[in-house]
Amino acid sequence: MRSLAIAERERALFSARPPRPAIERLQMAQDTYHQPVLEREIVEFFSRTSAGVIVDATLGGGGHAAALLAAAPERRLLGIDRDPEARAAAATRLAPFGERVRIVTATFATMAEVVADQSDFLGDEGVSGVLMDLGVSSHQLDESRRGFSFRADAPLDMRMDPTQGITAAQYLQTADLHDFVRLLRANGEDRFAGAIARSVLERRPTTTAELTEAVERAVPMAARRRGHVATRVFQALRIVVNDEVDELDAGLAAALDVLAPGGLLAVISYHSGEDRAVKAALHEAATGGCHCPYELGCVCGAVARVTLTRASALLASPEEIDVNPRARSARLRTAQKVGP
Secondary structure, three states: OOOHHHHHHHHHHHHOOOOOOHHHHHHHHHOOOOOOOOHHHHHHHHOOOOOOEEEEOOOOOOHHHHHHHHHOOOOEEEEEEOOHHHHHHHHHHHHHHHHHEEEEEOOHHHHHHHHHHOHHHHOOOOEEEEEEEOOOOHHHHHOHHHOOOOOOOOEOOOOOOOOOOOOHHHHHHHOOHHHHHHHHHHOOOOOOHHHHHHHHHHHOOOEHHHHHHHHHHHOOHHHOOOOOOOHHHHHHHHHHHOOHHHHHHHHHHHHHHHEEEEEEEEEEEOOHHHHHHHHHHHHHHHHOOOOOOOOOOOOOOOOOOEEEOOOOOEOOOHHHHHHOHHHHHOEEEEEEEOOO
């Protein structure tokens, strides 16, 4: 096991960078949409390639994008997001960068199609980097009308794109008990998954307060863990409503396809299911899908698609967590596409 001193030196090498330019400091002060997680580490990682286009596949309010653009004047950025509020906020924040930015309405699962359609913006340099910051944004949680949070009563919506698909309330109106139990268990709600599922589906809630009450009825006070009793239920519903499992699998595959040789991939996840999926996808790409016994070496002819730039996920520093508590659960995994 590495010593704490070695770990701290590694973090310092990975995250150190020059002071932020004035334009970035101004944008950071003006940002009320979402505070980007692991910003310094992301900027340092992508400093290995300053030319070409970075695809920010989860643009959000444009926090990471602004930092990346400010760090390299020759860099351009293609931003993808399905949330219209996020795109509007990002357009305002990134306006000072002018034609160096293009924002597209899409999901990261369709990244390959988006990149193909934006050939005029990419030019000959292609995609030098892809950033994926998964999960729900602080803005989406704070906007109670979106229904992502139990902190205020609101319609049970939870759609990343409020113009597409069914709401969480509509999902619960027709959800099967056994399927719902499996969904809750897949998202870490094990011991009381059955009781919670029965309580929720008996009431078929249509608001966040009704859902919270249904969960609280199913879990005894003495058995409640640290944190809110409904946290994992809200997470599970958000994931299924937005098809996040299939979206992530397709998005990771698309990212590896669109990257130019030598291009960089960075993925930030926030819960164990996401992180396992990212870790598995990068391991598969790093081994070329080889499953030969380690003792025999590879005899199947597998060809690696990426090299892992870190053996494990990078976590936020205690200092960042103090300023931005959401960073506590963040896990950053990075890789570089193998050259020709």
